[in-house]
Amino acid sequence: MADPIKKVAVIGASGNLGKDVVQELLKAGFEVTAFAREGSESKFPADVTVKRVDYQSVESLTSALDGQDAVVSTIATVAVGGQTTLVDAAISAKVRRFIPSEFGINTRIVGGTAIGNILQGKVKTLDYIISKSQENPWFTWTGISSGIFFDWGLKFGTVGFNKSTKTATIYDSGNEYVQASNLPFLGRVIAAVLSQPEKTANQYLSVASFNPSQNQILEIVEAKTGEKWKVEHASTAEQEKIGLDKLSKGDYSAFSNLLRRRIYADGAKLAVVGDSSANGLLGLQEEDLAATVEEWLRE
Template identity: 65%
Template sequence: MSSPIKNVAVVGGSGNLGPAVVNELVDAGFEVTVLTRGSSTSTFPAGVASKAVDYTSVESLTSALQGQDAVVSIIASVAVAGQKPLVDAAVAAGVRRIIPSEFGINTRFLGKEPIGAILQGKIQTLNYIHEKSKQNPSFTWTGISTGLFFDWGLEHGSIGLNKDTKTATIYDSGDEPYQASNLPHIGKAIAAVLKNLEKTVNRYISIASFNPTQNQVLEIVEKITGTKWTVNKLPASEQQQIGVEKLSKGDYSAFSNFLRKRIFEDGAGLAVAGPDNALDLLGLEGEDLEESLRTWLAE
């Protein structure tokens, strides 16, 4: 790589992950421009530019990406299949690095699992980026798997805890470690990728703030609150069945059921500890699980 990345365009900067990523990129010293739909009323921090675009138009996107060194896509899973014009525009505008919307589970080895049907947009987009990169070596990419959005999941229930009722849902034994990352930590990882271009060129990496088990999380919240929580135990396999039934009816909330089965099932083996966790590569450290839980409980 020649010169460092300076100008970064963010797509999807107002979603669940977007604000944390924008803030961390700004803090890391990048000049950030957020691409928005023309109808968007979202606001962004001082010093962050915004440009209204037509996401279906390569011409509109190419114009907006002029002068941008990198593009970070944080488009939600339901919209990722529409990223092809963004990729074509990035190539046309001379963008040097794209980080596609891969945040979440690693999509590179889903096999024939039902969850793969929902994530085809991500899979096909990264395949398309890979082909474009082979055709144009100056156009590079980095995929980032983050596991569960931990702090967001605590607030929205996907971790299985309800602090108001002090109840916990535990799937299978609850002793399977799983990959999880807090939103600001994901933003720091993205910034670190853009500062470590050679180390991360055309590479799929996985990161985690920590790799807890469901029982470890429950033990910590019980210690902090000084209260035994009510525990509901469920088989992870049942979540797969529920998801298949939902998906057969066109209900894409099946993703949550497939996700629970995939990561919480005994023997899943999806934690990314040690050399599998790219934090060392990026010059980052893991985070404190108990501190994250204390912050959530205090909110």
């Protein structure tokens, strides 16, 4: 049996996802080190070790990773292409597990699509990690697809529900089930992955807090507020058209439009249920959709 993973370096620890990952790792008993750029003013919990690094330098990163068992990268999508330096440093430092910033839609099944082209930084990074793992069998990886960040999306309006105006944008029929995860849940997923290193080695795992339809969310918000919400209907085909037009002009905000087409289109069938879900493998239960929505409405 392999030695347990105890020491974990988190990259992007002050970001939207990174904060929750750090908190859940600490709760699970891991020793957490947060990496930050020189001059960064980011704040971290008192029981987190902070190391200042040069992300462009393999030497700087290797030194900072000395003694670490695992790396968890939660950096933003726009920066994922720069993870190869971090991968090389992790191998030099003999880090045993690498979890790249793969969170979101499953990038293993986006080949030949416009949204897949936008996500090439993630695709190529994981391909690189897999090739390095094959060269160095002690160096393992876990890819994690979480679907949309649901609690974050409610808060910032990207899920299509506005509590201040009581309006909802419903794409197509609104009946398609969508893979979705809350940020703290994703932190617990990562803790569970690292707590079971042999079971989760060199695997691509899809997880979800739940798989709601837009109409289910609408039903909940109307029940919780006791009011009918104004519903605006929209077409995912039109979203795709807008996204492709933006992309042709080099405007990568096209991602949001193309994402709506991919996940909300009738017949997309990207929900993570049954054998396609790794929740059971990790010993995690789905969360309560209504409770999450109610908490958002109270905020």
